Every structure is written in structure tokens, then in C-alpha cells.
Amino acid sequence: MLAELLYTGLGCLIFGALAAPLLGTKFKKSWLVSIGVSLIGSLCVLGSALQIMGLRSPFILRLPLSTLGMIDQSLYLDRLSGFFLMVIAIGAVLVSLYSFGINLHYSEAGKNLSYFAFLYNIFLLAMYLVVLAGNVVLFLIMWEIMSLSSYLLVLYEHEEKHVRQAGFIYVVMTHLGTVFISISYFLLAKAAGGLNWENLSLVSKNLNTGLANIIFLLAVIGFGTKAGLIPLHIWLPRAHPAAPTNVSALMSGVMVKTALYGLLRFLFTFLPTGPWWWGGLLLILGALSALLGSMYAVLQKNLKGLLAYSTVENMGIICLGLGAALILRHFQFYDLAILAGVAFLYHLMNHAVFKTLLFMGAGSIISATHTKNMDLLGGLLKRMPYTGLFFLCGVASLVALPPLNGFVGEWLILKALFNLSIAIDSLTIKALGLLAISVLALVGALVATAGVKMYGSVFLALPRSYQAEKARETSLSMHIAMGLAAFICVVLGVLPGKISLLLGSLLELYWPSARVPAQDGFWQLCNVPKLGGEVYYPLFLGLLIVIIAILTWRLLPFIFGQTSVRRSETWTCGITPDATMEYTGTGFTEPVRVVFKNIFLPTREISQIYQVRPYFSRVIYFRDNIKPVIEEGLYKPLMKLFLAFSKYVRRMQTGSVQMYLAYILITLVILLATVR
């Protein structure tokens, strides 16, 4: 039954992929058919994912494919893959639902929608199979197809130069990452003597420490690239904004999670427990990504750029949780480790949902206004009330406001870090934990700033441009998708109990000596795993606040008497208010930029053309920029070095026959000398 459902789902996607080019010329129709089929397929996959989550032991499905007689391809279903399959399927269902509406404006622009639909389905299929793959070959194939199809999707609007550049950087970075992944897989497989997960999962006991360390490091580099961890992130803030919005929703919300899947597969099933610095490394990488990601997010003008950097930040936060879990596990605090594990898995799921929601919202905004520049938007809440409401829900999740889902994850991770620094008796780890805590707090505040900036400058006050003024609400399917996502955000926020227990039982399977603390009765539905006494019942907290707010609203007139409200324009020192007086998003974050100028390294150029010196200037040009430290400090020099070296080597091909003959002679002489 499970297999049938899964195959049906995957089959639907293949059909969807093929349907688009076959139906061909009738753009809209083929698009609708293709996306509809992929929606059905994703629902089937979601159903099977939920079943897989319930499996106690891995379930292996053999596929009728083989490679060079070494291995038969197989799918490996266990709770870990089931969990990720579920996350991906949720994202896919939402985005597919959403996509009914979004791409019609492309068809108006004369773009080839069947090309898009084909790649879209392939992309989904590849993501599913990445987490289901049961051996190295299938994993790498699907991993690369995933990159390749998303690369081509990023290039959908390829007329823009920056899009091509983004696509190129994306595909190269992810491919280089794949090299590291492959090497780590190969090293592991060599030790295991086989390429199947069954072989690899048996090797962990007799892996020597040095090899395990190398494999771990390679895996972190490889998967870290895909996950967008700083300093391997440079592709992410470029590629995600450049892609069509439903694709960026999938890439940001879901695709980066497959990297975590890969890493977890190593950490949970392949590698031994490992020294504590594994967790420490992840903590540091996570802290760095969270910090820099949120900082750059704050300063973004581009709506999708902001969301992309926020993805970097959230991946960082997830890594913080993972790092904490690993360290705690190393020191055999199994219960605390499981709490930390639940924390990052929970946050991972949350991020998938709210980031998908936010990107979908951004897509609606962009399709309504045709601009991504937040400084040109404003006042959309009145023009697009539903989008505005759902987007607010997403933003609130993003900035981790209780009682929404973002807070549950962040609270648990903070908790995990507290536990880490209190429980473990090592100065270094305590310091590391504290550092992570303060970084997380700073990140929380910065993200709040970014959230206010994003929501404020897009939805509130007066529209700053003609496009924003003329914006209209988008189509129904988009509302349904966003509404559904917002609903999931709320549900995950107020009823975390059952879900976190599920995650706990997932972890129990891989860390057998740990147990999820038992919960009692009804409370377990809405509490998060209880440890050390701190509890948090988001449902009741939410109800409390709502009740107080409603009581206040109803009681105030009752106590103080009815008052009236008069509408008038905003006071702007006596002038009629218009959009030029508003704070733009850029202006809004200026103080942050000044406060953290040592990190941003801002530069500004002001040039003036004067009418009469020195007082009356006619034109003032103002340009400011921040210096991307990692790109300038790491990637540019590396690139330069590589190109310089290449140029040097290229001189070898002089064009002279004599020279070439000399190469042959020299080679021969050297070889003859070595034969001796």
C-alpha cells in the first residue's frame, strides 16, 4: 500500500513533466494540467510520507534499475527520509496549489510555460527521490538533477544578466559542493565495501576516528554549500531572488532542507558519535550564518533578497540546534540531546512552511506590482488585504512571535543552548554555548527589524510608486495556498505537542539510548517536550492574549463611555502627507547599519553638481553600498588566483610546432629516464 501510494505520487510527477511538452502549444491548458497532476502527486507523496514516519525499521524498495552490475537501485524508507519527505511534500503541495495562478502572467509575456512545467515537475521529483534514495548512485543522480533542474528554472528569466550570473554561480557552487559530498560518500563506501545505505549504516562501529573526521568535514562542506551556510552561501542570495517566485519558494523553503537531510543521514546512520568538536563546528558555522545572514537580510532592498538572506539565517539557527544536539549526545546527556534534536527538526519544519508562505506572498506582490524593490512599494495592505494578512502571519512566524510556530522552534533551540552551556562541564563548550545564545538573541532582534522593515515598507502607509498604487489582489488559488500555509503556521505554533513527540520518536530510532520525556494527557497536545521544568503552552498563551485584547476592546467603552473616532490625514507639520515623507525601508535600517558598521563596512559616495557654489546644488548623487566581506575577502582572491594560474598555464600552448615537438621529446626523455 505504501509502495503503491508512493509510486503513484512519483508517477504523477513524471506524467506531469511529460504532459507539459506534449500538450505543448496551448500554454495555459498544458500548464494547468501539468501543475494539477503534480499537486495530486505531491498529495500522494505526502500521504506515503506520513506512513513512512510510522515505520519502526527501514523499508527498502528495489527499483528495476541498475548501474554497471554493481548495485541495484533502491529506495530506502525510514523515519528520517519520511520526515524530510513530509516537509518537502508540504512545501510542494502549497506551491503547486499556488502555482495555478502565478505563472499566467508569464504566458502573457510570451514565455514558454511548458518548459517551465516540465522542469518544475522534474525538480519536485528529484527532491523527493533525493531523500528516498537508497544508495550513493541514486542519491547523487537525484541530487544533481535537483541542482540542474533548479538551475534551469533560475534561468527562466534569462534575459537579465544578473539572472544568468546567479544561475551560473549557483550551479557551480552546488557542483563543487557535490564533489565534496561524493568524496565523503566514497570514503565511507570504501570502508563499508558497498554503496547501499544498508552497507553504509553498518560501518560506523569500525570506522577509525581520523577517517570519520575527514568524512564529516567533507560532508559539512558539501552539504553546507547547498544549505547556504556562511561562508559557502554566496550562491543563495543571488539565485533565490532571481528565480521565478514559486521556484524560489521551493528552493528556499524546501530544497535547502535536502542538504540537511544529507548531513543528518551521515550523522544519524553512517557516522559514529564522533568527537564533540563536530557539534562545535556546526555551532560556529550556524552562529556565523545566523548572524551574518540576518545582518545582510536587514539591509536588503530587494524583497526576495531579504527572504533569501533570511534563509541563510534560519539554516544557521537550525545548525545551532544540530550542533547543540551533537555535543549533548557526545557527553551522553541523551535526554537533553533529544530535546535539542526536536528543537532543530521543529525549526526546520517551521522554516519550510513560513518561508514558503513568505515567498508565495512575495510572488503575489511581485505579480501585482512588477517590482521587487521594497522602496517602491507601500500601502498594499489596503489593496491586497488577504495577501497582507497571510503575509503578516508569515512575518510574525519569521520573527518568532509567540504563539506562532517560529517561536516554538526558536524557544526550543534557545532552551537547548541553555542546557548545553549549563549541563556540560567544559569551559570551552560553555563559552561556545553562551556565544551562540547571545548570537541567537541578536539575530532575533535583527530579524524583527527586518520583519518590520519588510512588512512596513511593503504593506503599510502610502504607496511609493504608481505600480504599488495600481496593485490589485491576485487570484484565488494563490489565496488558498497562502491561507493554508498561514493556517499550518498557526497550528504548528499552538499545538506543538503531538508533533514534537513524533520528532522525538524519530530521534529515538537513531539514538537508541535516549528517550523522549513522557507527557501527560491532554496537555501533551499543546505543550512542547518538558524538561527541567520550563514549560510553554502556546495555545493557552495565545488564548490569554486574545482574551485580554477582546476584553479590553469590549470593556473600554463600557468603563469610560463611548468615544468616537474621526478620520483625518496624518500630521506632517502642516503639509499634505505624501509618500515621499515616509521612511523607506532603506532609511528604516540606517541605524542598524551605523551600529554594525564594522561588519557591513559601508561606503558612500556623494557627488554634487552645483548651480552656485557652495550653497545651491542642482543635482546630488548619492550612492551607498556595503562591502560583502566574504565575497571580497575569500572568493574574489581565490577566483583571481585561479584565473591568473590558468592564464599562466595557457601560455603552454604557444602555437609553435617545434615547441610541441619539444614537449614530446622531453616527455619521452623523462619517461626513458624513469624506466631505468
Next chain:
Amino acid sequence: MNILYMILQGLFLLFLAPLIAGVVKKTKALLQNRRGPHLFQVYRDIYKYMKKDAVMSEQTSWIFVFTPYLVFASILGAGLMLPVFHPVSPWPFSSDLIVFIYLLTMARFFMALAALDTGSAFGGMGASREMAVSSVIEPALVVTIAGLAFKAHTTDLSKMVSSFMVNPNGIFTPNLLLLLVAFYIILIAESGRIPVDNPDTHLELTMIHEGMLLEYSGKYLGLMVWASYLKQLLLYSIVASVFLPWGITSDPSLIGGIYNLFFYLVKVVFIGVLVAVTETAFVKIRLFQIPELLFSSLVLSFLSILMEITVGGR
């Protein structure tokens, strides 16, 4: 019973908050050789706001109307997490400090949104500064909490208080004193006091918090102002019950409650006076020096934790 307790504490805090604000104002005036407004003037102000008709900007959306209620509710909700009459807070489901902080963050988030919603430059300015300052407050605050958690092995307020009240003189360890200083700096910043913000001015160069409220009037302003006094009181209360754990008994009877209440009032008023003194003694600092002030708080907390780890706080 619990619900009654909650309602009682909620109302109590609501009515105490303006008084403490009055105390601060009065003390400050006295220190500056002014007579100052009446101790209950703040009540009158709030009453007046509530009675008045409101003017609402045409440019705003529903966020603007929604915000005062939400801000009020979330801060009052946070207030229910504090142990005031009793070392255990009335809200049975969570008195976690982190949740507490995030409730305050929620209030701030919506306040900033509402400020931007008006489309006025002042609102934007206030919100922008508020968010920038908060981004430096937050780490300092959380690390301070971490310092407390190191001591009490929990981040739960009720448990923290329960563990500190056993030995109130335990406060006289260097690391807790350092934490207290750190927290005091944060308290000043969070409640918008000199030297970080000046609550009495509407000068655009200096204002942070007031800038955000500029477009509010009538009952909406009343709610916002009340909420901000409440928030100030909540912060004082944390100091009162966590850092100054004298005069707390876990006796659940009425007598015990009154005993606690008495000492609570004494401590809170004392802190109010202290804040007034601080405000008088210092001048407001430039916006971009605030991070340095808060950074010092962060360092103090770190130092305290370091001491806790290495020498066990002796």
C-alpha cells in the same frame, strides 16, 4: 481560584503601574528642585485619554487600530507570568523568562508596524531607532538571563525566585551584583529612560518611543501609554523578585500574600526612586552611543557567568 488570582494580579499591576510612573516623575521633580505633578497625575492623564474622542489617520490600515489592543494584551499577559504576591506566578502554564521577553518583543514589533503605518516621518524614525536599539538590547538581556539561569539552573521565573528566596543574602556575591548592574542598564534602556531615551520629550532629535506614539490619540493613546508604564513596572518587578529576593515567603495564605505585597511595594518604589536618581544624574547620550552602553551590559553579564563557571560565584 487560579483565575481569580490571575485577575487580581492583572488588575493590581494595571493600577500600580501609573503610580510607580508617578513616583518616578515626582522624585525626579523633587531632585530637580521642582514641585512636579501630583503623584496621581498619571491616572488622571490616562482617564482623560480614555474619555476623549480619537483622531485617526486616513493613511492607516487595520494594523494601526489593532496594535494598541495587542500591545496592551501582550504586556498584561506577560505581567501574569510574574510572581508578585507569591513566589509562584499566577499563570500556571509558563513563567519562562524567554517567553516573557518574546511577549515584549511582540509588543514592540506591532508598535513599530503601527508607527510605520501612519506614513509620517516621525513614526518611521521612532520605529527605526527602536528596532536598532532593541537589536543591541536583546543579546544583553538574554545573556543576563543566561547568567541567572547558570545560578538557578532554570529560566523559569517562579523557580528562579523560589531558589533565590531561600537565601536572600546570596545576592551579595560578586557575580550576581554584576548581573544586577547589567540588568539595570537593560531596564533603563527597555523602559525608555535617560540616558537612552527621554520619555518626557517630543523633540524629534531625541525621541524613540514617543515618536512611535505620535499619531495616536484618545483611548488608543491611553492604551499605549498605559502599556508602556506597565512594561516599566514589569521590569522593576523582575529586579524586585529575582535580584532582591528579601521578604518573600511561600506561605500561600492571605497573610503571606500581604507580607509579600508589602515588601514588593517597598522594593518597586525603591527601584523607581533609583531610576529617577539615575535619570537626574545622567544626560541623554547620543543615539549611536547607546550600543556601547548596552555592550558594557553584555560584557558584565559575560564576566558574571565566567565567575560563576570558574569560581562558583565566590
Next chain:
Amino acid sequence: MIVIVLLLISFFTGILAWMVPGQEKKEKINVIGSCILACTGIVLSWQVFSMGTFYAIDRAIYVDPFSALIIIVIVIVNLAVSLYSIPYLKREVSHGLVTREQSEKFYLWYHVFVTTMLSVVVVNNLGLMWVAIEATTLASALLVGFYDHKHSLEAAWKYVILCTVGITFGLFGTIFTYYSAMEILGHGTDALYWTKLMEIAPRLDPSLLKLAFVFILVGYGTKAGLAPLHNWLPDAHSQAPTPISAVLSGVLLNCALYGIIRFYSLTNSALLGEFSQQLLLVFGLVSIGIAVPFIVLQKDIKRLLAYSSVEHMGIIALGVGLGSKLALMGAMFHLFNHAMAKSMFFMAVGNIAQKFNTKNITRIKGIVHVMPATVVFFLIGAFALTGLPPFSIFMSEFTIAWAGFTAGKYMVSSLYLLFIALIFAGLGYHVTNMSFGRLSRRVAKEKENTWLLAAMCIPLLFVIGLGFSTPAFVTDILEQIAVVVGGE
């Protein structure tokens, strides 16, 4: 007999195409001949794969699974290229790049060239194999210089000189082998028969055999384009007409490698495997590595492809050098896959270069706007050649890498993977900028020639078909080949 028929078909197709007047008829003969050749070749190979090694004429003709593989490669690429060259030549003539007279001779030379390549792999005599390899150079030299302008003459000159010099060393190596075998088998043809040599391999003088292998490696290595002996290759590949480039890259290089691999088997069964493997590893890795800077900084799309051929020859050499059965299977699979992908890619590039009337990468932009069908082949070709799944080259590259790791050659294998990724970066950059973006110049969109597309479909079938999964019979064939090549 069928082998002789094979050679005759190919040869007479050329002669007929030359003698029969009329362009139409020449083209028809060309296509029909290639089709018959393809059928014969496949039937022959199939017989070999299913019934085992095939001898004829007192063992002078010898077709084992390895030769059969190359025969299949030759006939398939030949079929695609024959189809392709008809519209290609027509357009070159109509653009005035080639005179009609010249174009009439094309089929003659082309089919003679194919005949020489076929004969390389069917002779049992190592001396005659040398003769055939040298003959491929001579037959193709004039094809390389086909356009008869400065650049193509220069390329042809370098091609002839370097390959002839190289191949002279190859003969040197052959003589050494003969010398060492003569001690045992006496003077006469037997001592050059590869089948005989394999039987007595363990008794051959190892020091002589080593010397022989060095000369063979340098000699045939020059022809096969192993760095740093590859320098003729980019010139010849870029200047030859595209159909010829496709054959040079897809097939000719393999024929030269065939020579090396035959001797490798010999050294392997003479228990000198270690020595020859080391050499092949070094040459393979250097070839892969050297391709990186040249591909990254390349301006000429056909030269870029030539360097990619250097890279792939390196990969095959590396695979053979790893020596294990799995690696050999991978290398042989790679040989086939590379031939398919490269010939397809060359054809796509030829279309594009004709359309844009330049080979300069920076001047080609937005192909997708004018050639929506060709660009698919172009992209698939590029991705396939850089070893991305789901295309067949990924499978073989993966197998080689895995074999490398199982052989414990961690550094070599890691470097190999890294180089491939860097090459992907270089090629990816060029391909992205060429395929996409706005059109840089006025190029009219017109209907793409169906024959050109059909020609490219033939290799595409294999590139995609073998990408996901390797059917059991393919594995079986590869195993047979690995046994032959391994020389046990």
C-alpha cells in the same frame, strides 16, 4: 568474412561516392552505405558479444569484444555524421566557404578515413595495426585541411607532423615488442600477433617490454591526445569541418587509445601491470588537469570541445590505469559514452557556429531564441560531457571514481573529481552565456533542418538511454571487455 565485408562496404561507399556523378547521388550513396555499414557492424559486434571472439584469414583478422565495442562506436558515429554532413556541406557550399569541387571529394576521403579506423581494430597483427593507425592520420590530414585557408592548413600541418612523429615512436615500441617475442616465437608474423603475444606474455623480457610500453605510450598517446602530447588536437579539431571534428573526437582518439590499451593488456599479463598503470594514471590525471585552464579561458567553442576531448581521454586512461575490473568496465563504458556525447555536442555546436557564423564564444548569445531545438542538444551535450546525471557519462565517471576509491587511490580520485567539477564550472559558464540572454546580433530565426536534428538524435538516444540505468546486457558486454583488456 563479415569483417572483410565491413571494410569493403566502407571503402566502396567512398569510392562510389567519388566516382558517381551528381551531388544528389553522392549523398544517397553516402547515407545508404553508412546505414548498411551500421547494420553490418552491429550484427558483427553482436555476434562477438554473444558467441565470443571472432577470427578470420588464419587469425590475421581478429575481433574480440573490445574491438567490437570500438566497431560499434565507429559505425554509430559514422551513421550520425553521414546524415549530418549532407546538410552541413550544402550550407558550407552555399555560404561559399567550400567550393563544389572540394565538397565532392569530401565523401571519398571521409569514407576512406572510416575504413582505416575500422581496420585499426580488426587486425590481429600489431605491426599492421600501426600501419592502420598511421593511415588514419594520413587519410584525415587532408580532411583537417579541408577548408584550405591559413588556419586549417596550419592545423593540418601540425596534425600530420606531430602525429607522425608520435606514431614513429609507436612503431619503435612495436619493434621492441617484436624483438622480445622473437626470442620465443622466432622470426615471422606470429611474433606480432597479439593473440600469440598474449599467450606467451609472462615469458617476454620485462625490461624490453617496459621500454616498448614507454614508446607506445608516447607514440599512440600523442595520437590519442594525452597531455602534454595533445597539442595538435585543439588545432585540428577546431579547424576541421564539424562532421570531421565529431569523428576525430568521438572515434579517432579512441582508435589510438585502442593501441595503448592493447599494449597495456600485454604488459598486464606480463606482470608489469603496476608499471603501466602508474604511467597511465599520471598521463590521465595530467590530461584531465590540463584541460581545466584551457576550458575556463577558452574563446573558441570548437577548441573548447577539443580540450574536453583531452579531458575525456585522460579519464579513460585514468580508468584503465586504475586497473581493477570495475575501473576497466568504467573506462570502456566511458569510451562509448564519450564518443556518443561528444559527437552529438560537436554536431550541435556545428549548427550553432554555422548559424551565428562564428566560433567565437563571446559573440554567440541567446541561442535559445533562434534555435530552440538545437539548444536542447547543446545543453544536454554540455551537461553530459561535464558528467552531470542523468546522462550516461555520469555513470561511467562515477564508476571510475568509485573504482579509484576502492583501489585506495584517494588523492588521485579526489583530484579527478575536483578537476571534473572545475571543468564543469568553465563549460557551464560558457554554455550559460551562449545559450541564454538576449541575442547579440541579428540572427534570423528559421526552421531548423530536420536531418540535422535527426542526426543528433542517434547519439542522444544512447546519452539518455544509458543515463539512469545500465541494462544487464551492457554490464555483461563490459565485463567481457574488461576481461580482455585486463589480460588475465
Next chain:
Amino acid sequence: MAWMIYLMLGTAFVLVAATSLSRMVRVLSLQSACLALLGFWTAYRSGIGEIYIAASLTFVVKALLIPWILLYTVRRLGVKEQVEFNFGIKKSLLLSLGFVLLSFEVLPPNILHKEIFSGSSLPVAISLVLIGLFIMIARKKALTQIVGLLVMENGLYMLAMSATMGMPLLVEIGIFLDLVVGALVMGILTFRINQSFDSIDTSRLRNLRG
């Protein structure tokens, strides 16, 4: 016959030092004639009839036909007789000497005693090949490159003679066929290059790089 071998080595050195094209071709012809003589002698010694054929082929093709083609080309093209250098004569001679030493050094000692002629024909053959290659590197003109190539071929043939008493006849004929066709193809290319570049100086063929 040892002196014949050294004569061939000597002619190689003369070729290195030669400064005029036609003289080079003639010296090459002499070298090939020596080679043929060597072949006849081998045939006589071993009594194998095939070798007579091979030796006569050598004489006809290498000592007569190919030099004639080359001289014809020189005359037809009307190119200057001057040989153009990449390396000076002194340097070239010194390097050639180095190659000879290397050849003596490289060969495994155990195979030297198996030879038919003397202890040095194998190394001399290798030196001829290396010197031939060196001539191709050190001299610029297309024709000198062909000469270098032929010196290499001579070295090869000498190796075949001395080590194995020649290759089997079939192979031998194939090799000669290739040689003739090769010389023809190169001749054709030389003509065309001369047409296109107005020179047969190969150092001008440097347009294709990188």
C-alpha cells in the same frame, strides 16, 4: 659492419650541422643508402629472402624516391636553400651528443648482447630517432621537418634491422606504403602552405594558440 652504423650516426651529425636544404636532402639520401646496405648485409648473413626485398625497398624509396620528391619540391617552390635555425649549430651538436649518451645509458644492459651487428646498433638507432626529432624541433622550415622525420624513420628501420632482422614483410610493405603516402601528403601540404603563407617557414604557423 660496425663502421656503417657509425657512418649513419655521423651523417646524422652532418644533418644537424647542415646549412643548405638540398645538401641536407643529399646527406639524408646517403644515410638511407647506408641503411639499405645494412639491410642487404643482414639478409646475406641471415639468409632470409624477405629482407632482400625490404632492403631494396629501402634503397628505392628512401634513398632515391623520397629525396627526389623533396628536391623536386624545393625546386618547384623556389624556396631559399638557407636552413633556418631555432638552435645554433654548436648548441645543436652539443645536444645531439647528449642524446647519443642518453641512448647508450637508457638501454637495459641485458639486451645489448643479443644484437646481430655490434654492441652499439640499438643505442645508435635510438640516438638517430632522438636526433631526428631534434632536427624537427631545431629547424624552422617545413622541409627540414620532413627531413627530421625521415631521419627518425631511418633510426627506426635500423632498429628493426639490428634487433629483429626486419619486420615481417607484410608489415614492412605497409610501413613503406605509409611512408610514401605520408611524404606525398606532407608535400601537398607544403605546397599549400607555401601558397597561403608565401613561405614554408613553420615558425609562422602560430596563429592557433590557447
